[in-house]
Amino acid sequence: MRRIWIAAVLLPLLALWSQTSERVQVGPLPGGGVLLNSAWIVWPAGRQVPVDSFPMSSALSPDGRYLLVLNAGQNPPSISSVDLAQGREVSRTPVPDAWLGLAFAPKSNRLYVGGGAQASVYEFDFADGKLQPARTFPLTEPAKRSERDFAGDVAFSPDGRLLYVAELFRNSIAVVNPQSGRVIERFPTGRRPYRILFHPDGQSFFVSSWADGTVLRHMAETGALMTRLALAPHPTDMVWVGGRPKTDPDEPASPYLARIFVTASNTNNLYSLGITEANDVRLLGLVNLALSPRQPAGMTPSALAWDASQARLYVACSDANAVAVADAAYEKPVALGLIPVGWYPTSVQILPGGGLAVVNGKGTGSPLAGTVSLLSPQDLAPLEAHTRVVFENSPYDDSLLDDAGTGPGNPIPSKPGEPTPIRHVVYIVKGGFTYDEVFGAFRPGNGDPALARFRENDLPNHFRLAREFVLLDNFYRNGDGYGDGLQWSFAAIASGFVQKLWPASAGGRRPWNAFDGAEPASYPPAGYLWHNAVQAGLTVRNYGCMLREPTLKPYTAAEPPGATDLTRAELLVRELEGSDKTGAPAPRLVTVCLNGGNPKDQDQALGRIVETVSRSRIWPSAAVFVMEAGGPPGKDHVSPYRAPALAVSPYARRRTVDSTLYNTASVLRTIELLLGLRPMTHYDAAARPLAASFQPQPDATPYAAAGGTR
Structure with missing residues (x-):
């Protein structure tokens, strides 16, 4: 048997x-x-x-x-x-x-x-x-x-x-x-x-x-x-x-x-x-x-x-x-x-x-x-x-459930529940360019300037954050596009329903409304990251992600009709600054989706969020992760799946390019280890955490946003 x-x-x-x-x-x-x-x-x-x-x-x-x-x-x-x-x-x-x-x-x-x-x-x-x-x-x-x-x-x-x-x-x-x-x-x-x-x-x-x-x-x-x-x-x-x-x-x-x-x-x-x-x-x-x-x-x-x-x-x-x-x-x-x-x-x-x-x-x-x-x-x-x-062919092994291999002294623990100085995570998910399209002209990252769609004057906060903190230049999104990429970003998998239906939407044959959390058949095997956090007794706040997902609504900031990325950023800023003033506990997990379609608005919103976090009382114990969920097919000299990603924290290495092979599931595994959460699927269980992007000694210098975000 x-x-x-x-x-x-x-x-x-x-x-x-x-x-x-x-x-x-x-x-x-x-x-x-x-x-x-x-x-x-x-x-x-x-x-x-x-x-x-x-x-x-x-x-x-x-x-x-x-x-x-x-x-x-x-x-x-x-x-x-x-x-x-x-x-x-x-x-x-x-x-x-x-x-x-x-x-x-x-x-x-x-x-x-x-x-x-x-x-x-x-x-x-x-x-x-x-x-x-x-x-x-x-x-x-x-x-x-x-x-x-x-x-x-x-x-x-x-x-x-x-x-x-x-x-x-x-x-x-x-x-x-x-x-x-x-x-x-x-x-x-x-x-x-x-x-x-x-x-x-x-x-x-x-x-x-x-x-x-x-x-x-x-x-x-x-x-x-x-x-x-x-x-x-x-x-x-x-x-x-x-x-x-x-x-x-x-x-x-x-x-x-x-x-x-x-x-x-x-x-x-x-x-x-x-x-x-x-x-x-x-x-x-x-x-x-x-x-x-x-x-x-x-x-x-x-x-x-x-x-x-x-x-x-x-x-x-x-x-x-x-x-x-x-x-x-x-x-x-x-x-x-x-x-x-x-x-x-x-x-x-x-x-x-x-x-x-x-x-x-x-x-x-x-x-x-x-x-x-x-x-x-x-x-x-x-x-x-x-x-x-x-x-x-598989990177999964049961031993990774007990030891993720982050190494002694790393702020990212090797097992959920072990001590870490990082208690607050801000997870920012954007859509949808390749690494070369965003950072092709950035040095010393592995980019091809000929494929770059943006320069530093277009996305000043992306470039400044990449220069001051950690740029991941060998990071790959797990999703094929935004339809499945959003579920990958929060569930460490795209369910069979999403995998089999989103190509028809990408091909223009049916609407996109089956992938925003409301469709009952699209539910992933272990739920989403916020379910994982709530089940572990953590507080959650969401800005703009999966607004039709019914179980997320109690944790989602109300936004006006037609809200933009800048609107969502200001909602977060207002609430975080408010908790600083009142002394109310800040949420342990914050999810933000910047998917308004205007790259310059995304950049301004990103700078505003990171600057506010870095000047708040949670900054000494915070980590911010920024990545792309997916988008239209783009050009990249390594792979069309390669995408820009950033790690920002007092414990993040400064002025560093990390060329370790990472993907969407790596970010999720890192968040899970920091917050004491279980892996949701075999993808995040097997994923390499972002240990090489972090250091034992903090540098709490705050971030000054570029481009006049205030």
Whole structure:
């Protein structure tokens, strides 16, 4: 029952991550593989086939010769046809919009696609590796559409007579007659229906509710709710495994005629449901797919495939860049090992002959270029060696929960709760330029002046702070853009919902309003930084961040309509100066979002905030961290993920450039260690704290803002 990756393959951290004397940068590594902005490595097994941006689902052609891949990223949506024998993309067909849904009709070469914000289903004829557009089935008349109309998963009834479509934001299932192309029924279901799975008898179907953490069973004819089974946060993919599971010779036969396996992307777990002889559904248990027993959330199991010939489950673990393998012959599955694949796997398919296809949403290092990893049976065979590679690709280790390696005497403790002279943190998140765009002309940092969009007279406070305190010139944002970057900045991860929806917004196909904290399905695994702080008994104050996040509202400063970055800065200044006058306790954690879009206003607001903090009574015990959440794609001579970041404190080194490899999660880990907070995911648990930017002896000289901020 033990997992070999825990019992035999647990390895120490990569040497490259522990070396500080040699500059390590994001990008291709000399020995192979690619170092990501997350500090994880992708080095996929098998053959890699390039496709388009953020491929998120796949379907095997009826003859088994082709893999159809739905690309739904920032680029215009398309469907790639991959010839499995040749191992290459042989055609790419545009589609007006698409999201997740991709299915062939039973015993047919007709392919159906969930049309995303177009609120339609698109029909294609498939032959010889090529798709020809056929009909369009609108779920809502174009004149009556709103942002709530969004077509996701598609699934045929087993007899092929009816097509069922998940209407993601209407929390309903539309039933379409494919003969007429018309919607004949609508059934209410759980919030944010993700996947539809039919019982083989066709009498009922199952829906995974992304927002409610449930699996629902409906009557196929009437939509009547038969079962609502509470499962876990963010259930996503489901697979039906028919037949009774095996039992030992001295045990009675299993009471379950079939099982359903379900991934829950806000956990590290795979869940198992049993179908009884009475046709009831029961929760059987779970399989922990984490790299180790203490690992925080972050595996993001999100897609499944079942190999009946081997009784094996293959589970795409999106935030581990791996596929987990489990033996499911018996009632309780046993995790066997892990296979390294590309960045953020989103779909898994069993291939004829026993091979495996894995769709990677971000390929080998770019959100604009996904890949398909094709693995033959021979590629799959060395599972123990594959598991070892997955561990080598990961910077996470349980020992980091007990010792973050900051070193003796550093103001940043090595473990939450240890003494530190820093008690107040101001966390300023901005959007959205690369390092070179801001500091390309700054010396001695590693910048390219030719790519600089700003000079010191444009952003005088950024440059003055970089000169007087610590500039991080090897810092990378974890997010691809502002949509996911904001969640990365406060949750140390972007949830599956955000990862799969924000590219459509970046591509201009749907609004941006699902990423500001109000959307129930977007909630990250361990909540946000403010939840972490409040649970630890700390006081929190927020200025301008995630204003629609309901649990943050009690801690958020009220701001007038149309508030700017300067408005938020003045709110903070007024409240901090007020607490100085009254002697009221200052909040331990302050979050500030400067995202008004005017770089000069951002700069002035930044200078005003830092100057006020440095002249307040909290300054001797304060640290200010400034970083970018993300933004439009920019230019940088190292990586488009490299971003400007600053550390400001009496304990920060003065007039220093720190070239240690850091990222968004590094700032969060540093804040957590200073405030005595737990890591939220495996990303911040594994991240290197900003220890090299700090010194034991303070210099409490206040900061004088540039540019006439007063």
